[in-house]
Amino acid sequence: MISVEDAYQRLLGAAEPVRRTESVSLREAAGRVLAEDVLAKRTQPGFDASAMDGYALRAEDAQAPFRPLRVIGESAAGRAFEGRVEPGEAVRIFTGAPVPEGADAILIQEDAERSEDGALVPKEEVSTGQHIRSAGVDFSAGSILLGQGTLLSSGAVALAASGGHPHLTVLARPKVAVLATGDELVSPGEPVGPSQIVASNSYGVAALVEACGGSVVDCGIAPDREDEIAAHLDRALSDGCDCFVTIGGASVGDHDLIGKVFEAKKVEIAFLKVAMRPGKPLMAGRIGDMRLVGLPGNPASSMVAATLFLAPLVRRLAGRPDALLTRAAILGSDVPENGTRADFMRSKTELRADGTLIVMPLPRQDSSLLSIYAAADALLMRPPHAPAARAGEACHIVDLV
Numbered sequence: 001m002i003s004v005e006d007a008y009q010r011l012l013g014a015a016e017p018v019r020r021t022e023s024v025s026l027r028e029a030a031g032r033v034l035a036e037d038v039l040a041k042r043t044q045p046g047f048d049a050s051a052m053d054g055y056a057l058r059a060e061d062a063q064a065p066f067r068p069l070r071v072i073g074e075s076a077a078g079r080a081f082e083g084r085v086e087p088g089e090a091v092r093i094f095t096g097a098p099v100p101e102g103a104d105a106i107l108i109q110e111d112a113e114r115s116e117d118g119a120l121v122p123k124e125e126v127s128t129g130q131h132i133r134s135a136g137v138d139f140s141a142g143s144i145l146l147g148q149g150t151l152l153s154s155g156a157v158a159l160a161a162s163g164g165h166p167h168l169t170v171l172a173r174p175k176v177a178v179l180a181t182g183d184e185l186v187s188p189g190e191p192v193g194p195s196q197i198v199a200s201n202s203y204g205v206a207a208l209v210e211a212c213g214g215s216v217v218d219c220g221i222a223p224d225r226e227d228e229i230a231a232h233l234d235r236a237l238s239d240g241c242d243c244f245v246t247i248g249g250a251s252v253g254d255h256d257l258i259g260k261v262f263e264a265k266k267v268e269i270a271f272l273k274v275a276m277r278p279g280k281p282l283m284a285g286r287i288g289d290m291r292l293v294g295l296p297g298n299p300a301s302s303m304v305a306a307t308l309f310l311a312p313l314v315r316r317l318a319g320r321p322d323a324l325l326t327r328a329a330i331l332g333s334d335v336p337e338n339g340t341r342a343d344f345m346r347s348k349t350e351l352r353a354d355g356t357l358i359v360m361p362l363p364r365q366d367s368s369l370l371s372i373y374a375a376a377d378a379l380l381m382r383p384p385h386a387p388a389a390r391a392g393e394a395c396h397i398v399d400l401v
């Protein structure tokens with residue numbers, strides 16, 4: 001049995017982002033990872049633009065004592081004034097409109113008066129360049145807007161649009177096959193016979209995989225038969241899956257077959273058990289480029305193991321930042337000393353008005369309890385052999401997705 005840290009290193013150590021790429025429209029691009037640099041196809045703004053509603057003029061014509069100026073036309077966004085502003089002249093202008101030739105400043109309309117004959121009389125002085133956004137102040141054609149490997153935020157998508165790109169080349173989502181195993185399992189909505197239960201973990205694990213940027217290949221439920229599980233593994237390999245995840249059958253009972261399948265298929269084993277609670281029977285390995293993760297069957301064990309190991313792996317394969325996100329918090333109640341396995345206690349957090357993050361372990365921690373898991377928003381991390389700790393002491397948590 002190895003430590004959580006060693007297991008994490010063995011699983012993620014040599015894992016690299018997928019190399020397959022695809023083109024997606026901007027509307028589908030948020031959350032994807034750029035496969036190549038995005039260069040600006042245009043300069044923004046493409047012209048000197050007014051930042052305010054007012055008058056385009058020569059700054060020297062708006063100095064005290066103020067003289068009336070002749071308004072010779074209008075420049076609106078999308079409809080430029082084609083002429084030139086000469087001394088003693090001004091052009092009515094609106095935000096985003098091109099600044100006409102000859103003008104070098106904008107007088108905002110709040111600082112201007114129009115006389116009865118239509119002349120413009122400035123009320124405040126302006127300086128050269130005032131309220132003008134110069135061409136290219138945001139970016140210039142040919143400059144790198146977004147680098148390869150960028151996880152596309154909403155802002156990044158807007159920037160790519162502004163740079164003139166209707167589509168972006170991104171990394172393909174890693175293909176993650178998810179297989180539930182167990183003779184007792186039926187799908188949600190199906191009749192549940194005596195001694196049967198509903199397969200729930202695969203839905204939770206699939207949701208987590210997708211939240212991490214993966215694409216799920218749902219393999220359904222396999223009975224406790226080595227040949228059936230092995231057939232799913234073979235199909236995942238031939239379908240080019242990046243990861244094959246099993247749920248259940250990871251422990252030591254007569255019907256726990258994942259270890260046997262891994263052996264028969266000559267999986268290069270990373271580890272077979274991890275010193276953690278819940279989730280001790282957790283297996284991982286690889287066949288060529290395909291990673292294998294054997295999650296334990298108990299629902300909370302399955303989800304905790306997937307949060308700590310599968311989620312960072314999928315993020316790595318997807319090219320996303322993959323570090324396990326832990327946060328400092330303050331214990332909201334006393335906790336007893338811990339045993340030999342790292343403990344990940346299902347907990348609820350509360351952000352106090354002063355910014356302190358308080359974490360309260362939930363009262364029941366049995367690994368079969370999905371009601372408790374779903375009520376939790378964080379895992380309180382208790383290292384092996386941690387001494388008893390009191391409310392108010394510092395601790396660390398992992399956020400649940």
Ligand SMILES: Nc1nc2c(c(=O)[nH]1)N[C@H]1C(S)=C(S)[C@@H](COP(=O)(O)OP(=O)(O)OC[C@H]3O[C@@H](n4cnc5c(N)ncnc54)[C@H](O)[C@@H]3O)O[C@H]1N2
Nearest residue numbers: 180199200201202247248249250251256280296297298301
């Ligand atoms: N003698 C020992 N027994 C067990 C050990 C051990 O070290 N020695 N470890 C225990 C721990 S810890 C866990 S966790 C479980 C994990 O066992 P398996 O991975 O083999 O899981 P199963 O036996 O297949 O199932 C356990 C439990 O979870 C239910 N299950 C399975 N799959 C699903 C699913 N997709 N959705 C919902 N529920 C599922 C299954 O019906 C069982 O109730 O082993 C302990 N035993």
Ligand code: MOO
Nearest residue numbers: 278279280301367
């Ligand atoms: O890990 Mo088992 O996950 O302790 O129930």
